[in-house]
Amino acid sequence: MEFDLENPLTSLKEYLSDEIPDLFLSESDHVPSKNFLRCLRTSAEFYASFREEAISRILQAQYSCNYDPFIPYLAVNYMDRFISRQEIPQGKPWILRLVVISCLSLAAKMKNKHFSISNFQEGETGFTFDTQTINRMELVVLDAMNWRMRSITPFSFVHFFISLFELNDPSSSQPLKDRATEIIFKAQNEIKFLEFKPSIIAASAILVASKERFPSQFPSFQRSIYSCEFVK
Known part of the structure; x- marks a missing residue:
């Protein structure tokens, strides 16, 4: 079964919220x-x-x-x-x-x-x-790499951060995810981003994407990210 970058700690396709704390605790190892x-x-x-x-x-x-x-x-x-x-x-x-x-x-x-x-x-x-x-x-x-092949990347956190948002239209979550994913791909080429944890890159990409797609809701999205217990 192929490795899923969005779910690095499981082989299941569905989103498992109880793994989120483990992702944040383990990301520095990757x-x-x-x-x-x-x-x-x-x-x-x-x-x-x-x-x-x-x-x-x-x-x-x-x-x-x-x-x-x-x-x-x-x-x-x-x-x-x-x-x-x-x-x-x-x-x-x-x-x-x-x-x-x-x-x-x-x-x-x-x-x-x-x-x-x-x-x-x-x-x-x-x-x-x-x-x-x-x-x-x-x-x-x-x-x-200490044989840690199941890398925890920014993609591992995208679904979680989007789940914090109260979108006016739930169907808009996919375009938001697609745009954040595009930003994450481009960010990898910049060597300066190596200084940041995957979760921070994911949160930043989603904020940029949400400001582009939903400017009126952006302040609310920003508060949701900043108040997240895992983000410092």
């Missing part, structure tokens, strides 16, 4: 380490460049393999968590390619989708990797 945020201040140019190229390659795989956007999102989450806990040597471009392939492969497995290593490496010059090498790198990535 983000880049605090040490990495300090490293960004001293080696910001290298890591920003590394991450930008890695994301570009991951998105390229999305289009070439026709993946749904949650696979590259999960792959970038794995990549961010890995490079935050594992020192990346500079001047070795093959490492970036290996990290990207391994994170994509892991994300595809979690979403129960086939990932073709040969198709991804087609046209690459200089470095290609065999299955054994990629499998070894996957283990390194998993070890850095």
Whole structure:
């Protein structure tokens, strides 16, 4: 059964409200380490460049393999968590390619989708990797993440925050969710957002979306978010 980013702690499709406290308690285990945020201040140019190229390659795989956007999102989450806990040597471009392939492969497995290593490496010059090498790198990535593959992301909190709103038209919750989801996808590309917990990114995305879609109700929505016991 494929992993659902909206319900990371369960295989059930329905929304389980009793898991919300666990999500907020556990989300810090699924983000880049605090040490990495300090490293960004001293080696910001290298890591920003590394991450930008890695994301570009991951998105390229999305289009070439026709993946749904949650696979590259999960792959970038794995990549961010890995490079935050594992020192990346500079001047070795093959490492970036290996990290990207391994994170994509892991994300595809979690979403129960086939990932073709040969198709991804087609046209690459200089470095290609065999299955054994990629499998070894996957283990390194998993070890850095403490084998927490069921990532808690901003998508895990979207339904909860929307449930706090008293919408004039209940059917408008889906357009609101769709717009917030679009914002979350775009936010992942910005390295500065690594400083924020998934729940805060989700709450912020929903507030932006609600201000666009329902400006007259926005003050009420804002109060609902700010008064939530889990949001600080």
